[in-house]
Amino acid sequence: MAGVKGMNEVILTVRRRTQLTAIAWLRWRLFVNTLRTTRGQLELLSRILVSLAFAILGLGGAFGMGVLAYVVLSQGKPQMLAVFLWIILLFWQAFPIMAAAFASSPDSSDLLRFPLSYGSYFLVRLAYGAFDPASAIGGLWSFGILVGVSIAKPALLPWALLVLMAFAAFNLLLMQMIFAWVERWLAQRRTREIMGVLFVLLMLSFQLIGPLTGHFGKRARPEVQRFVEVLAPAQGILPPGLAADAIVHGIYPQWPVALSSLALLFAFVMVIGYGLHVRLLAQYHGENLSEAVAASALAKDRQLRLGWNLPGFAAPVATVLEKEIRYLLRSGPMLLTLIMPIFMLLVFRFGAMNSARHSAGFLTRTPNLAFPVAAAYTLLMLTNLAYNSFGGDAGGIQFFYASPVSFREIVLAKNLTHAGILTVETLVAWIAVASLYGRPALDITTATLAGLLFAAPVNFAVGNLLSIYSPKKLDYSKFGRQRASQMTVLVSLALQFVVVGVGVSAFWMARYFGNSWIATLLLLVLAGISLSIYGIILNRVDRLALERRETLVAELSRT
């Protein structure tokens, strides 16, 4: 029996080695195969450049950390080591999230179809993590601290090595645990969208840090100091503080304290390791992350729901409008795009409050222009929708073609949706401008609305043509870059130049003659012309959509 058991162990070990070699080979082949295309070769070039930057960051940082560690130890301030270790931890954990930004990463769970043992799977995950740039840089920085500490206190080398290795293990496991749980949340559409919105809001909120600290920083200094005083002891019971504490007490030496700090650090390593183990074990056992499981908890809702009704419009127009609104309300990225104008007003306002008096913000100096600028920006953001209005329908475009509804009605419904959004956004922008820059004057408000009456139909008309002539499939749930077609970008730019040029000219003429109402009048005349152009194009949409049906169906139904 013992012989058979021993043989089994040998077979298992050999199999594990074979599997791990095969996985390493797979990663290598995947990399080599990307070089077959020009894009892949360019990717390699950029990867080399990025690797060089990482190397400089890693080695330079390691040198800096080493010098700093040496200096603080030489000057008898070893407690400062905690600051460096916190920097390492924050970088190690935050950098992969920033760098990945929801891009695809190698999915190790794909390997589970093979007879891989749990141990091998765990190892593979750790290996993926260890080769991450954040781990390499974090590891180099930790090594720098080790060198600095060892030069200052040579006898401390073995102890510092042990502590810093535990600290590095903690970071590696924590990074993998965060990724494993983020993967879990990203596996379902609903949680993925929530995560996406939170991520983008986090990125946007960074824009406000500068202005806000500039604005409140001077006044809140005592409060900030009190906050730091409370924070300092609290950080001591967290891994960077514990690692620093273990090294500090190894210097004096107070071994019971140093050992207890290290023991606590190991406890953190175990807890985080367990958190990772729970996640990976669930993956290993083939957890079911399908939406069916998440949705099955929802209560049954059997009551009849009537579709929308839009007085004055045919039923299909109301139906498509309802569909468009539902799509929009379920699209985090699109909603985010639409709140951008308000957000930018906030950034400009706080930025101006923070800037030196001689360079106050443009809108603060000319608050009268805040509403026209906000309205123009709102319209610009709306072009994302209006210039590719079938993009989100994807395969649904076939339904439109198969249904007994004219494209004129479908496009009209889409444009009504866009107009509705523009109306609401303009109203919100007006309120935001009134709160941040003071209430816009009546003549400016009217001229701006007249400007929108001119600009919106012309944008919708061109948008309808572009939606038919250069459609591009869009995933409304996806964050990140989804490029419009080059033709759309080009035409959009040209049109915005013309529209903005006309608007500015109208305002300039009004200023020249000293009567703002001239701008309103001019823009209303232009609005009449642009509405006629819109009408003409709308009436030709059916024919154009029929002529372009193959391109539209092929482009939008593409999987």
Place this chain on the structure above:
Amino acid sequence: MGTAPNISTQGLTRRFGDFTAVDGIDLRVSPGQFFGFLGPNGAGKSTTIKMLTGLLAPTSGRIEILGLDLTAHPIEVKRQIGVVPEGMALFGRLTGSEFLNFAGRMYGLDRETAAKRTAELLDFMQLADQPKKLVTDYSHGMQKKLAMAAAVIHGPKVLFLDEPFEGVDAIAAGTLKAMLQGMIARGATIFLTSHVLEIVERLCSHVAIIHQGRLVAHGSLEELRAGVEGQTPTGSGDGSGDGTIPSGEKMTLEQIFLHTVGGSRRTDQELSWLG
């Protein structure tokens, strides 16, 4: 025999550059027929169904549905037909209920009828359990059932189905078949493409086979069988491509199909290492 066909094509042709996907097809499908349209991969089935439903313009030829010229009266034709195309044509970010409601109203039902039929169809298709689930989160089979529900919500007289049973479980397939047979009994016409020949054989009264863009067989199952049996010697094989048909046995649709398109099954002799 004198009844006007619900679907008819004359010289229906579609070219993509130099390639002719559908080459001068003449079809006649009578009212109440369950019509199976078969062909090997790339034969031109989906191209034909796309042209019949207005999703693709023919290069030449004429299509009449319910006696109306599709090119001249597209809206009137579309109002009376239902379609489950290859890509299913769903709106992923609506719930199943919202999508059916949307489909009903697009086909001209009033709000109350659309809502009532939506509820009935969701129940019938066993999709009512998760009302808040988005279509994009449905399994493939559930999406197929939903596409089918959307295609019939307005009670079409002619139904076009491109691979309707692909990815659908056995229970749902049974439900769908019962529904389709009920439609046929009430006088509707169904035009179906499928690679599952057993299903076609069980459901369809008439079959057409397209091969390399040309119609190579067209008629009732019995007519097709008689045609093939008349040309083929009987033998001891299983009729799956050895050039003979088993003596004393009725030919299956699969045998007819293989004889007609000239295909033969590969055996696993070359892969003898397979357990």
